[in-house]
Amino acid sequence: MDHALITSTLTSILDHLGLPHDGCTITKEGEITRVEIHSKEPSRLIGWHGETLNSLQHLLKSIIRSLEKLERTPFILLEIDGYRKMQEDKVRRIAEQKADFVRRTGTRIALQPMSPYFRRIVHTHVTTSPLLQDLSTESIGEGDYRQIVLKLKDEKDARLKTGEELTPTMLPADAQDGLENLDI
16 A cells, blocks of 8 residues: 555645644554554544544545555554554453453353454454463454454353354443443
């Protein structure tokens, strides 16, 4: 993907909207193109729970797809002031906390519904983390209600059929675990 096109398109969008910025840095992480926006006022670009950043990201991806005549929307991730990395770390921490519950009880647990991006982060983290090798994940549900189920690899509780939907389990200590405000 053409970095100059991404930079010029993003600059045009930000200038047109009057959002403060001092350029950007583009890095490639596998299939993800991460665009770090530099700004002295990051909160203006992030917006309420990332709404502005999400909108900018959606607009940028749509324009790039159209200009490049791509079949699929490119995987461009806008980042500012470590906001996305912080959310990614939060999702990993929550998965680890829920993993402890799964081990203690021996039962499955469903996380709050989340975007494909964050579900992928959880799947990858559980698969690659040496501390979580006794667990497996699966995605269940449809659309906006798609969620991750954490379970022991050698699960003893066969009461649930494969694909059966679970209600997200809210543990008393984390009734507001923060997954409801994930962006992307």
